[in-house]
Amino acid sequence: MSTITLQNVSYLYSAGTPFEKYALKDINVTIPSGRITGLIGHTGSGKSTLVQLLNGLLRPTEGKILLDGRDIWEDEKKIRDVRFKVGLVMQYPEYQLFEETVRKDVAFGPKNMGLEAPEIEERVKMAAFFCGITEDLLDKSPFELSGGQKRRVAIAGVIAMRPEFLILDEPSAGLDPVGRDTILGGIKKYREETGGSVVIVSHSMEDVAVYCDSLIVMNKGAVYAEGDTREIFSTPEKLYGVGLDVPQITGVTEALRSKGLGLPSDILTVSEARDAILSLAKRRGLL
Amino acid sequence: MMRDITLGQYFPGTSVLHRSDPRMKLILTLIFIVFVFLAKSLWAYVWLFVFTFSLLIVSRLPVKVILKGLKPVLFIIAITVIFNLFLTKGEDLLFECKFIHIYFEGVMFAVYMIIRIVCLILGTSVILTYTTSPVDLTDGIEQLLSPLKKIKIPVHEFAMMMSIALRFIPTLTEETEKIMNAQKARGADLSSGGLIKRAKALIPILIPLFVSSLRRADELATAMECRCYRGGDGRTRMKRLKYSPRDLVLFLVFAAFGTGIILLNIFIPYLVI
Known part of the structure; x- marks a missing residue:
């Protein structure tokens, strides 16, 4: 099973200008493998920056990110392989759809991995299954779908790459309760059946309480607390202090x-x- | 990478140039451009150079910002200099080596051209783009062109479109960055391969970008309707443009600059092109 470890990672925005600001400062954390981890924190606490560092969209200003013990920036040309292993679903991913059909859009990732057509087809089916996308939706244009359906298609697009780490930045933001449960339930099922690891960034304490096994709490660009979900929520005062809740x-x-x-x-x-x-x-x- | 693109290079400040009326600055820019091209003699060029330099000092902009503005034209300057230096034929031969002939006139031309381009770029950017916020600029343009309304040209609508376009540049930049990241996360390869492959790699970015721009335009139109926007007729403004004595002084300074160029051209016609 793969592991991701951050060693003394800092990230500086707008480096070299008067506006420079630490988004993350000296982070040391290991992303738990084989479980669903919730990443929670107040707005601006560095959650989104952290997840973009994990798959190499951002490069840490200082420190190292180790995937299976190897620095992901060791060979810059291989960063694409890191992105296939660590799949990131960004915030509001429905705006990234572009293909003519849902099927083609979900296949975009696997195609970039250079897989054969039958393998791609199989992965599209697998991803569609976990995201609750029915067969008839696969041949529709992604632009005809509802907001919730588009979101699920976008998530399927990352799941189809079968990443060992699936990272989702606020996957349920702005969805109705049914849409939220479909997505989070599907992710849980995906984790259980494939045995990978999942990280969910969320503002909903209810969601992380139900779906996450462990939590990482961020505050002002640093890791404030980490541990099992139950353990973290058993000390509410600690969470109130950083603008969070139980x-x-x-x-x-x-x-x-x-x-x-x-x-x-x-x-x-x-x-x-x-x-x-x-x-x-x-x-x-x-x- | 996208953050480096600065369109509308407005640099906030409190100098005279920052505070004067955008309409006046537009007029002054035109005057300035005309006189840059009217300079002919050596002393006229020196006068132009000194004047532009004093504008820079008056604007109190950081030197770094000003130099950055010159970077894009360096290439043009280099080309102009090379052409003028080697291709100008004259009488006073300075240097000869096989097929290369450099004449005194060529050197002079090249120097004049450098002054002309540098002054043109620095002058206009200091008078207008660096010291005027995009909003002020469109306001100024709208007011200056408002007489055209009489011949049924929708000046207000054009100005509104322009300010909306300017307003959305940073938003679209941010959006592009987000979409690029999302597609990179799915393994899109944007920076390798030949021209055709690279062009094709842009499709996953351009399509979502177009879709979201259209969506934004729609949303903005609805939001404007909700606040009863119905064009320029009878519309009052929160910020009214008003000429102040400062603008008159600035105008007189520029008039003196123009007169200076003309007089130097006529009375000290030394090294005229």
Whole structure:
């Protein structure tokens, strides 16, 4: 299984001008393999810069990014191979579609990898499956689709490259709840069936609570905290301090706990909360 | 890479040139261009050079910015100098080597040309582009051309289109960068291969860019309609242009500059082209 490690990585915007500013400063972090990692942080905390460094769209001003122990910038000409291994879906990816049909657009990545036609076809089908794109959509023009469908096509375009690391920058921004669940559910399924690693940048604490196994919290261009999702959300005060929050339901159970109810401190989803409250009621003989 | 492209090189400041009326600056630019080309004698050129130099000092722009503005014309200057130096025939032979003949007239021509081009570029950019914000500039153009409304030319609409176009340059630059990154993330190869391959590699960038420009235009039109925009008729403006004594002084200075060029041409006709 592949690993990505950042060693003392800094990134300076507008270097050499009066406007220069550190977007990231001295980052040391290892992206967990084989799990879904949530990257959370206040706006401007450096999340998007970080993900663009991971696949070599940006080059760190200082420090090294190691993919399987090798500096990705060791050989500049091979940076394209890094991008096939570390697939990045940018913010609002629906605006990058350009082909005549959805099928061709999804095939753009695999084609750039130099794969054979049957292999490409198979990968398009695989990506379409994970992204909930039905067979009849494949031959439509991407410009005829709805916003949510376009987003799924764009994500399929990266999944079709079968990256070992799939990185998504706010994949569910601006979507309705159904569209959000289709996309995030598909990504989860993709991770489970292919055994790769996924990084999701998100502003929704509910989403990361449900879908992510571990979290990296960013603040002002530095890694503020990292660990399992449950662990991170069990110290809400720490998150409030950097403009973040816990999932709403965790806030509710925290409030109940402070009133003296004996609920566990690591509740992340509504169904967990329901079970905990019901079992508490039973224990107290209320049911 | 895209960030290096600066269109509309406005450099904010508080000098006299920054604060004077954009209409006056447009007029002064025209006057300046005309007199640059009217200079004929050595002393007229010296006068032109001194005047342009004083404009630079008055504008208080950083030297770095000014030099950067000259970079694109270096090539043109070089070509002009080479042609004038080697191809001008005259009487006063300075240097001869096989087929190369350099005459005094050629050297003189070359020097004049350098002064002319440098002054033209620096002068116009200091009077207008460096010291006038794009918004002021379009306002100025609109007002100057407003008499044309009488013959049914939609001056306001043209000015509006121009300011919208200027406004969207940075937005489109950013958009292009984003799309390029997105396609690079899918393995698009933008920087290798022959001409045709490279042209083809631009398709995945140009199509989304066109689509999003059209979408933006649509959105902007709707937003303008929502705020009841309906063209120039009866439209008042937040910032009204008003000539001040400063503009008159500036005009007189430029008039003196022009008169100087003419007088030097006539009365000290030394080394006239």
